[in-house]
Amino acid sequence: MNFTADTRVLIQGITEPLAAAAVPLMQAYGTRVVAGVSPGFGGQVLAGIPVLDLVEQVLTQVGEVDATLIFVHPYRVLDAALEAIANGIRQIIIITEGMPPLDMVKLLQKAEASETLVVGPNCPGVIVPGQVLLGIHPAEVYTPGNIGLVSRSGTLTYEVAMELTQAGLGQSIAVGIGSDAIVGASFAQWLQILDEDETTEAIVLIGEIGGDSEEAAAQYIAEVIDKPVVAYVAGRAAPRGKPTGHAGAIIASQLSATREIIAYHTHLGTAESKIAAFKEAQVPVAERPSQIPVLLQQALQH
Template sequence: MILQPDSKVLIQGITADIASTHGSRMKAYGTNIMAGVNPGSGGQIYHDIPSFDLVEQVVAEIGAIDTTLIFVPAYQALDAALEAIAAGIRQIVIISPGMPPLDMVHLLRKAEATETIIVGPNSPGIIIPGKLLLGTHPSEFYTPGSVGIVSRSSTLTYEIALELTKSGIGQSIGVSIGGDTIAGSSFLQWLQMLDEDENTSAIVLVGEPGGNSEEAAARYIAEAIDKPVIAYIAGRKAPAGRHWGHTGTLAMVVGRGEDVGTAQSKLAAFKSAKVPLAERPAQIPELVKKALK
């Protein structure tokens, strides 16, 4: 991904309170918010952010956009993302939760064909502490450093960043791949990016019950990742057979067995891969320090 302080950023759904409020916070952090889009709101200003009716109008007036943030309602997110792709935008962060799974399947096919990176849906986005805020992360919890955080959760990402900050450990990046059943990007993609990132010395991976993305990540870490990785799995006491809140358990729906997608399955996978596991977020800084030594 192109994640530079001068990257040109667009907000789709700028008229929503959450979008304009966080747009203002992003601008204050130094993010280069160029414009917002909302049909029927062209020519208006929201928190010093000019609004356009269409994404193509923004590109025609301002030039190429690096990243768009989508805040529109979930049932409109597919159309918003396809509009962005048609306008040449190749980095899309979907903040909206609850995007229909079939819409995500359609979007991922289009993204693969156009080499577009999707983060989310149901994601607070990405933060590079001290440089760039793309989304709703509480920036005051973060401090610049060399530990990358990649998570399925939103609030756990913030909590772990704060635990690291309080322990004097800064972060190179914080990213949530999103809590919906189908995510646009995977743990594997982000592990590879962080393993190749010269600003990252260690990685913290945060998982939850549901699906089998953490199990796949554990195997990938053992086979391909050179940097130290620390894992934390939430929901260890979650009842077996239950969906984990917003993430869902797609693997169980298609009949892959009761053990697939459970916290215990994920813990066993990381133990097998010899990845240090934190029992609670407060233990993560200690494990990071040990790994860096």
């Protein structure tokens, strides 16, 4: 992971509506967007950014690219990501929601073979406060500091960042790992990255109901992570067995009848299961976002 103020960024799907809204905000933050790709729109210039038809043309005309953000239609994400990998881009952030799961499986196989970091899909991206904005984070709620945020939820990341900022706790980086059924870099991978990051002194992990990624993260923290970690799990009040709200997270453990039976008898994927796993790993769990700064300050004092 290497996201800095010098990161040279490509936007794939730069003519898509969300990209058109996000790119000017990224530019205003100082992000170096060097080019955009949108087949059929090559030769245009948007917000001072040259638009080309192919990633290969970008490398020829503007030089090296360190990271790409993908905003294309869900069924075109795989092609866009594979094109980026084929041209040597090793940091891919997928903002698009609803990428087909089988496409994501294929992408992860190629990413692992090429040592490519994939963030998302269905995520707000990455922000290193004071340096670079890669995605759709509302930059105004962040401030530079030494607390790393890693989250499955976009909006909760913003809320927690605001709570930290108001408490005088700046952030070293904030990452939305994505909330589709299958995502790229996991909680465990980001925990390792943040544990090795010199600017990060403590970590906040923001989870949701559905799936078992938080339980796996709790075990990883207990076995590997040295830095203080504070957790928050959203969805305590969600009714069991009734899909509501953040569908990508909630139905993750309800994809088949077998999974539903397992979840019912083991509480797998429930808020209770995740909170219990964190507590067993001796990770403080906040009952609400406003409690996170207090738990962090306590953890940093030990």
